[in-house]
Amino acid sequence: MSEQTIVDLVPGPVLAHPGTTAEQVADRPPRLEVREILTPADAKAFTALLLKELPSHYDEVDATFPESILNNARNGQDPFGYFTLSKDVYTTYVDGQLAGFTVVTMKRGGSAKIGPTAVLPEFRRTGIASALRDIVERKLYEGLGVRKLYMTVSASNVPALLFNLDRGFKIEGILRGQYRxxxxxxxxxxxxxxxxTAVEAAETRYEVEAARGRWNDAIGSTAALWTDPDVEELRAFLSPRLEDSFDQLDIGFYQAIIDACRESRQTYHQKGKRLLAARTDGVLSAxxxxxxxxGGGAKLSPxxxxxxxxxxxxxxxxxxxxxxxGRRKIYIHVPDARFDMVALLVSLGFAIEAQLREAYRPGTNIIVLGRLVP
Known part of the structure; x- marks a missing residue:
């Protein structure tokens, strides 16, 4: 599938849009068309649908959220991401009538995030969402060689949870109070x-107590500080410490972090970030x-x-x-190879909330830890 794919659906009234008669269905099955190119009308409908549906599950959803997705889709890349490479919006039509959307976010390391997926009310419970996802997932797996798909689903959105579990997705964790x-x-x-997969499906058992004290405290004076290193300094420190847990960390990854820390970028729309560092006797150590x-959270990653x-x-x-x-919660991504960091975070009041299997590199899981901000 390049710009669009057209698929004949199995004949049956359940798959036809609301205006289709039984005679029409018997004569010709409805046509499902999936496009990767958004028209102005598509973009308007996409924005309206997301702003109507998402606030019931998430806080701080305003017009900048769909706007940022659409801008990234038009540009072909995410200019403000660092683990994110690009976003695509797949639009589906049934017999020429707009039916719904799904968003795909391509990540470094060969994974992709699915969602949000939204279907117009008149097309729900018709099989359109399943047909759309079948086409998109087939392209990602077979056409692009994506290793893994993942998503987040609000605990209140039971239909979406059951829909995706039925499609073979597995629960990897529960993020507490993540978006509200x-x-x-x-x-x-x-x-x-x-x-x-490179890692066995069974959950890994982590012994927090056994990992305590694995680190030695620093010799010398350590202080946290705001820092503005250049891209080469950042890369020199992070690259050897991340290469065994993350793939595709090229110079663009480090440059995106530096760019995101500019004062002019401190908005949700532009994914503004802060770079925090600690130095021990003046030498970069964290x-x-x-x-x-x-929704009120903040993430630390890496x-x-x-x-x-x-x-x-x-x-x-x-x-x-x-x-x-005024953030409510802070959560941190840590490779499971660094369980000394996991153990220290637990001692600081963080709780393990998820184990993301092979999120950014085959053979390496990511532990997600969270705590409320005092």
């Missing part, structure tokens, strides 16, 4: 059936990228430290920043 205080979020994942998220003192200083700075911005 009273609403948890399920993380779901599925692997390309043609590409076996780095984290702080990202405010819609979050890397060479010693426990530097990690504590970095987390203290992040919590202080989150509190000053």
């Amino acid at each position: 205080p009273d609403q948890d979020e399920f993380v779901l994942g599925a692997f390309n059936p043609a590409r076996p 780095v984290a990228v702080y990202v405010p998220k819609r 979050c890397v430290a060479d010693n426990a003192d530097a990690a504590r200083a970095l987390i203290a700075e992040a919590l202080e920043l989150a509190a000053s911005e």
